[in-house]
Amino acid sequence: MVLNHTVSIPDRYSVRFIYIVAPRILIQCLHKTTRPLTPVRGVEFFQGTLDSTDEIESARVFDTTLRDGEQSPGTSFSYDDKRQIAAVLDDMGTHVIEAGFPVNSDAEFEAVRDIASSTSTTTCGLARVVDEDIEAALESGVEMVHVFVSTSDVQIEDSMHATREEVTERAVQSVERVKEADVTCMFSPMDATRTDEQYLMDIIEATSAAGADWINIPDTCGVATPTRFKALIEKVCAHTDARVDVHTHDDFGLATANALAGIEAGADQAQVSVNSIGERAGNAAYEEFVMAVESLYQTDTGIDTTRIAELSDIVEDKSGMPTPGNKPVVGDNAFSHESGIHAAGVIENSDTFEPGVMTPEMVGAERKLVMGKHTGTHSVRERLHELGYEPTTDQVRAITRRVKDYGAEKRRVTVDDLERFASEVGLERESEEEEVRV
Numbered sequence: 001m002v003l004n005h006t007v008s009i010p011d012r013y014s015v016r017f018i019y020i021v022a023p024r025i026l027i028q029c030l031h032k033t034t035r036p037l038t039p040v041r042g043v044e045f046f047q048g049t050l051d052s053t054d055e056i057e058s059a060r061v062f063d064t065t066l067r068d069g070e071q072s073p074g075t076s077f078s079y080d081d082k083r084q085i086a087a088v089l090d091d092m093g094t095h096v097i098e099a100g101f102p103v104n105s106d107a108e109f110e111a112v113r114d115i116a117s118s119t120s121t122t123t124c125g126l127a128r129v130v131d132e133d134i135e136a137a138l139e140s141g142v143e144m145v146h147v148f149v150s151t152s153d154v155q156i157e158d159s160m161h162a163t164r165e166e167v168t169e170r171a172v173q174s175v176e177r178v179k180e181a182d183v184t185c186m187f188s189p190m191d192a193t194r195t196d197e198q199y200l201m202d203i204i205e206a207t208s209a210a211g212a213d214w215i216n217i218p219d220t221c222g223v224a225t226p227t228r229f230k231a232l233i234e235k236v237c238a239h240t241d242a243r244v245d246v247h248t249h250d251d252f253g254l255a256t257a258n259a260l261a262g263i264e265a266g267a268d269q270a271q272v273s274v275n276s277i278g279e280r281a282g283n284a285a286y287e288e289f290v291m292a293v294e295s296l297y298q299t300d301t302g303i304d305t306t307r308i309a310e311l312s313d314i315v316e317d318k319s320g321m322p323t324p325g326n327k328p329v330v331g332d333n334a335f336s337h338e339s340g341i342h343a344a345g346v347i348e349n350s351d352t353f354e355p356g357v358m359t360p361e362m363v364g365a366e367r368k369l370v371m372g373k374h375t376g377t378h379s380v381r382e383r384l385h386e387l388g389y390e391p392t393t394d395q396v397r398a399i400t401r402r403v404k405d406y407g408a409e410k411r412r413v414t415v416d417d418l419e420r421f422a423s424e425v426g427l428e429r430e431s432e433e434e435e436v437r438v
């Protein structure tokens with residue numbers, strides 16, 4: 001038998017809605033008129049210490065998997081890879097797809113051009129403040145050109161070999177060129193979080209006056225913290241009439257937190273990548289950002305979240321970057337339970353030891369009960385029932401002992417193992433297997 005150590009558990013949401021959520025909403029309507037009702041989404045937010053969902057009103061998603069994501073060391077997407085990933089992002093309702101850097105190569109240009117013409121969402125192409133880059137991006141037919149230039153002194157001096165004045169002049173000219181072509185323009189002062197603050201505000205004002213539709217604030221080297229980044233974005237919003245977007249990196253594991261802080265501060269959109277692939281430690285993760293907005297902030301992104309697991313699998317495959325088991329939302333362990341207390345609770349009601357506001361069904365994943373050292377009798381009994389056994393309490397206990405001992409030796413406990421343990425304690429199958437998925 002092919003190994004499968006997982007168990008599916010019935011979703012209890014429908015029952016919960018009828019008996020718990022709906023009456024609660026009714027009571028809110030009757031008694032809590034001073035507090036605005038939170039919209040009813042997949043699962044209600046628990047009435048707990050963190051029950052506050054009014055920080056943001058909306059959040060747009062700019063996906064840069066095909067641009068910054070592809071800049072992951074060792075990652076290279078083919079033309080077909082890019083088309084396939086873009087098609088899924090488009091179908092899911094992603095607001096902007098940054099398809100690549102058109103001037104980079106003929107193949108890149110063709111991929112960006114064909115994504116722009118085949119998707120219904122906004123396609124974006126990247127360009128330095130260089131004529132050749134901007135003309136290539138415009139020629140590719142993208143609806144948005146993303147112009148970027150270094151603004152931190154360290155990058156101006158040691159990467160650009162220019163001066164602040166030259167940087168501002170080239171930035172303004174580039175924005176003007178894109179707007180002459182009547183294409184949406186996003187301007188990024190690269191390394192904004194390590195840029196002199198007065199100079200940053202000056203270049204934001206200059207490029208906004210030149211017609212930039214979007215100002216993106218990149219935390220290029222991942223040095224922001226949520227509170228500081230929120231304060232910076234509030235300041236940026238006060239210095240521009242353009243819409244504000246944020247681009248965060250995960251060098252300290254704060255990329256998604258910083259992106260959300262940016263949205264709380266008034267940014268309209270965040271740049272993310274699927275599985276958080278990207279330069280160095282990567283970008284804010286698409287799946288983390290979208291699900292935090294949907295589940296924790298109870299705000300509709302308009303994105304079809306049920307395809308997140310599928311999207312993640314495709315990007316894992318095409319990027320050659322394996323997804324760690326403990327990766328939020330999309331890792332193999334994200335909805336897996338092994339320890340006895342947690343597994344028993346989840347069998348009773350999955351909300352006991354999962355967020356509740358985010359279920360595997362919401363992201364197109366499955367809940368799993370993993371057999372191992374920490375397994376308890378509840379999981380073993382549930383699994384044996386699924387396999388068609390009707391064990392006694394003593395048999396469950398004896399089999400659980402074997403599962404724990406086997407798992408303690410760092411071995412995976414498979415269905416075959418479980419059947420062997422059953423036969424060792426004299427347990428015979430009474431009915432045919434009902435639901436064994438491979």
Ligand code: MN
Pocket residue numbers: 068218220247249278279
């Ligand atoms: Mn980046």
